[in-house]
Amino acid sequence: MRPHGLPQGFLDAFRPVMPMLGPTGPGGAGKVEEEEPGIVIAGAGHAGGSAAAFLRQYGWKGPIILIGEEALLPYQRPPLSKAWLKREATADNLALRPERFYTQHRIATRLGTRVTAIDRAARRLALSDGTTLPYSRLILATGASPRRLGLPGEALSGVLALRTAADADALAGVLGPGRRLAIIGGGYIGLEVAASARALGASAVVIEREPRVLARVAGHALSGFLEARHRAEGVELLLEAAVETIEGEAGAAAAVRLVDGRRIPCDAVLVGIGAVPNDALAAACGLEAGGGITVDLAARTSDPLIHAIGDCTRRPLPLYGREARLESVPNAIEQAKQAAADICGRPPPVPEVPWFWSDQYDLRLQIAGLAFDPAEAVVRGEPESGSFAVFHLAADHRVLAVEAVNAPADFMAGRILVSKQRQVAPQLLHDAALPLKDLAI
Amino acid sequence: MPQVTYIEHNGTEHRIELEAGKSVMQGAIDNGIPGIDADCGGECACATCHVYVDEAWLAKCGTAGEQEASMLSFAATAEPNSRLSCQIAMSPELDGLVVRMPEAQH
Secondary structure (H helix, E strand, O other): OOOOOOOOOOOOOOOOOOOOOOOOOOOHHHHHHHOOOEEEEEOOOHHHHHHHHHHHHOOOOOOEEEEEOOOOOOEOOHHHHOOOOOOOOOHHHHEOOOHHHHHHOOEEEEEOOOEEEEEOOOOEEEEOOOOEEEEEEEEEOOOEEEOOOOOOOOOOEOEEOOOOHHHHHHHHOOOOOOOEEEEEOOOHHHHHHHHHHHHOOOEEEEEOOOOOOOOOOOOHHHHHHHHHHHHHOOOEEEOOOOEEEEEEEOOEEEEEEEOOOOEEEOOEEEEOOOEEEOOHHHHHOOOOEOOOEEOOOOOEOOOOOEEEOHHHEEEEEOOOOEEEOOOOHHHHHHHHHHHHHHHHOOOOOOOOOOEEEEEEOOEEEEEEEOOOOOOEEEEEEEHHHOEEEEEEEOOOOEEEEEEEEOOHHHHHHHHHHHHOOOEOOHHHHHOOOOOOHHHHO | OOEEEEEOOOOOEEEEEOOOOOEHHHHHHHOOOOOOOOOOOOOOOOOOOEEEEOHHHHHHHOOOOHHHHHHHOOOOOOOOOEEEHHHOEOOHHHOOEEEEOOOOOO
16 A cells, blocks of 8 residues: 655644644644544545534434545435436535535535545555545545446547536536437436436437347346336437447547447547446445445455445345345435444344336336346236336246336335245236235235 | 424424415424324335424314325324325414324324
8 A cells, every 4th residue: 555655743634723843843743642533435426425514313422524536415316317408406405415405414515525545554544635644434435437438539529428517417408499419328327317408408319239228237127117217208328239439520529430330420528438436445445345345234344443344345134145235315315324323333224125117208217126046027017008017026936026117006015025025926016006015014 | 483393102292483385294304303204205114204284273273185095004103184294384273283293204
């Protein structure tokens, strides 16, 4: 690990009420060591912001310092592809909590700042502003970054990703009547943005490498249903379409060239091909990491003083007997609770079924569970009606996951069936006339 | 400004001011009141902001919409006075509202 090379007793820039003391200033180096180091949360997204709030709820009285790379207090990312893009939400709506929450609860924030290195032996962080900061406990909530294409033309202007509010503003600037957006990747981000683009009068073409949209995260029935709906809304879907390059004119993206030679003219390109966990900081200081920072069910890393939460982690999934990375708000909140409970010596929170949601047009998708190695998919309700659910079962009929479209009751029932690892005969799930309540509760 | 009292499962009371138009869920989140999780941020998608509305205020809070009622019908601890607090918008008529939280939201 890289040594920081800062003199002992270096006074970090935080603690604005303290006069700036040099290493040899009044009080000497020992003075600084007496300062109570706090819990430092590296990352001010949904996970980091929630961890700060739960620590206070669970009774942590000491200092909490929330460090965020963006200049914004923690905010909701899900609306960025939807309400925010359509300008139906304000910054106020987007904020997770108002500014006064942080002052009232004595949560210090250092925004526009990134942790650049962790000195575990000295329990001290190096920050992007050149200062260092001691910690008594560290919570890594560094999130994930949009996966890059790695193809020529990616650096052209007008080639966008969507992760932050700034990204969303840039994207909103290129959407509007008469504009054409090429979306590389038919995942949730791509599909949600396609729907928003249509609502804003722009045209959208989704370019997906796999034979279906949501290939990585949804079953065939849901993919097919969504493909039909997006096409009906005027979205062009190009499946099994591999991108070769993004072509520019005068430095700006003008078209996407496919491997098969097709050229898709456009005014801007959104790259939505997944996210990679920001685990390099953890790996660089020797924490166990690989495709996410390895954590246990208390969000502990391999260092007892360091927890990790949210998109940057790779976590156990007891219901499925494996580990995975879960990129979702519910997971960020669950792990924030796990870390805060562990630090405050409280019993661990009740384990939750992973779940996700998405809004596209008038469709509310709610998904509970993860369909690892499904043996059977059972459709309940009529997809043509716009309201249905797909239950994914293991070979022993254990309910692994449910995908519900405008079917909140089926989602709730499915969530319970998954959590109880209930085995259900497929015909009982298929028959929409049979209420699921008796099966679930 | 209208006031809301939140009562935790353990009996701890929190009285806050909440501007009209904001949801009862948001009031809890903005003030760090324990017992309301609000995973989905107020989209009526998760049923983790479940509260019991004090009987005296039940009628003034209106009735649950179809989606909300569906979600609530599967909440293990639902009662006739259960609501999702993201779906209750504060108004001058609700000044003094009292809600109680279940033991857990999951």
